Amino acid sequence: MLSGALAGQTAATGAANSGERYAQALRARLGRHLRHTTALRRIATKHWNVDAGVRAANRRQATFNALVELGLGDGLITPRLIGSLISSGWALQQDRDRPGVG
Secondary structure: OHHHHHHHHHHHOOOOOHHHHHHHHHHHHHHHHHHHHHHHHHHOOOHHHHHHHHHHHHHOHHHHHHHHHHHHOOOOOOHHHHHHHHHHHHHHHHHHHOOOOO
8 A cells, every 4th residue: 555655646746757756765665674574475484484473473462563564564573573483483393392292
């Protein structure tokens, strides 16, 4: 939606270089977010990372909110989010290593 709004704003100016201005506005507004979601997409190719994310989101509302903001908003991967995902991944691995669990 934000991309469409930016496109509309730049087109409405009637400037000859509106396409270039749109690309600049998009990079300025979403460039960092898109780099973060690209990194998250790479991480999510491994099912155990997704499992850790679901576990972390289930355990902490702040982690859930951060993941939703990454997916639906313009959130970023923060050190706190990374820590939450790593600790959940570690806990999942511990559970899997116990006999009769996992």
